Amino acid sequence: NAGVTQTPKFQVLKTGQSMTLQCAQDMNHEYMSWYRQDPGMGLRLIHYSVGAGITDQGEVPNGYNVSRSTTEDFPLRLLSAAPSQTSVYFCASSPADSEAFFGQGTRLTVV
Amino acid sequence: GQQLNQSPQSMFIQEGEDVSMNCTSSSIFNTWLWYKQDPGEGPVLLIALYKAGELTSNGRLTAQFGITRKDSFLNISASIPSDVGIYFCAGFPNAGNNRKLIWGLGTSLAVNP
Numbered sequence: 001n002a003g004v005t006q007t008p009k010f011q012v013l014k015t016g017q018s019m020t021l022q023c024a025q026d027m028n029h030e031y032m033s034w035y036r037q038d039p040g041m042g043l044r045l046i047h048y049s050v051g052a053g054i055t056d057q058g059e060v061p062n063g064y065n066v067s068r069s070t071t072e073d074f075p076l077r078l079l080s081a082a083p084s085q086t087s088v089y090f091c092a093s094s095p096a097d098s099e100a101f102f103g104q105g106t107r108l109t110v111v
Numbered sequence: 112g113q114q115l116n117q118s119p120q121s122m123f124i125q126e127g128e129d130v131s132m133n134c135t136s137s138s139i140f141n142t143w144l145w146y147k148q149d150p151g152e153g154p155v156l157l158i159a160l161y162k163a164g165e166l167t168s169n170g171r172l173t174a175q176f177g178i179t180r181k182d183s184f185l186n187i188s189a190s191i192p193s194d195v196g197i198y199f200c201a202g203f204p205n206a207g208n209n210r211k212l213i214w215g216l217g218t219s220l221a222v223n224p
Binding site: 004031033040041042043045048050058090092096098099100101102103104105 | 144
């Protein structure tokens with residue numbers, strides 16, 4: 001059971017570089033979300049999607065883009081990385097209005 | 112954004128002790144979820160609650176959906192070293208955009224063997 005798969009697991013970027021964090025789920029879930037986790041701040045929602053072709057902003061969307069062309073994939077794009085985006089990023093998927101299943105996370109450092 | 116009030120923020124206990132943590136909100140929730148996050152991993156669902164008053168167990172863990180629908184608690188009995196981690200509560204509020212999970216800030220648990 002693959003569940004939610006995130007790649008890469010670790011990444012170091014220079015300020016101003018762009019990159020895409022990949023997320024794929026094999027559970028046919030409608031909902032997918034991206035969170036960032038910083039010490040003492042819990043999980044903060046970046047963007048989410050309630051189905052293919054539909055995305056919406058979460059709590060901290062600035063500096064990030066998403067798209068949802070298929071049910072399975074929900075990539076997160078950093079357009080121009082900044083040190084403030086150093087964080088651990090989690091992708092999650094869920095059936096409609098139900099508990100979320102998380103990937104193992106991507107640890108991103110921006111220098 | 113909206114956030115759940117989770118307490119305590121951290122706990123340091125002896126192996127074998129019982130643990131209790133809770134989550135409160137100023138508004139009504141339809142669903143309460145409890146997750147555990149091990150170091151270096153993503154959160155994993157422990158217990159899901161869907162009805163006011165519901166009491167659900169998962170091994171040594173017990174969680175309850177408060178009758179007012181504004182709170183929930185999680186108890187861990189006879190703690191063991193592998194209980195170490197961060198415990199998060201989360202839920203779907205009754206009003207507004209209930210497609211977004213609202214999260215507490217977590218309770219960090221340390222267990223002294």
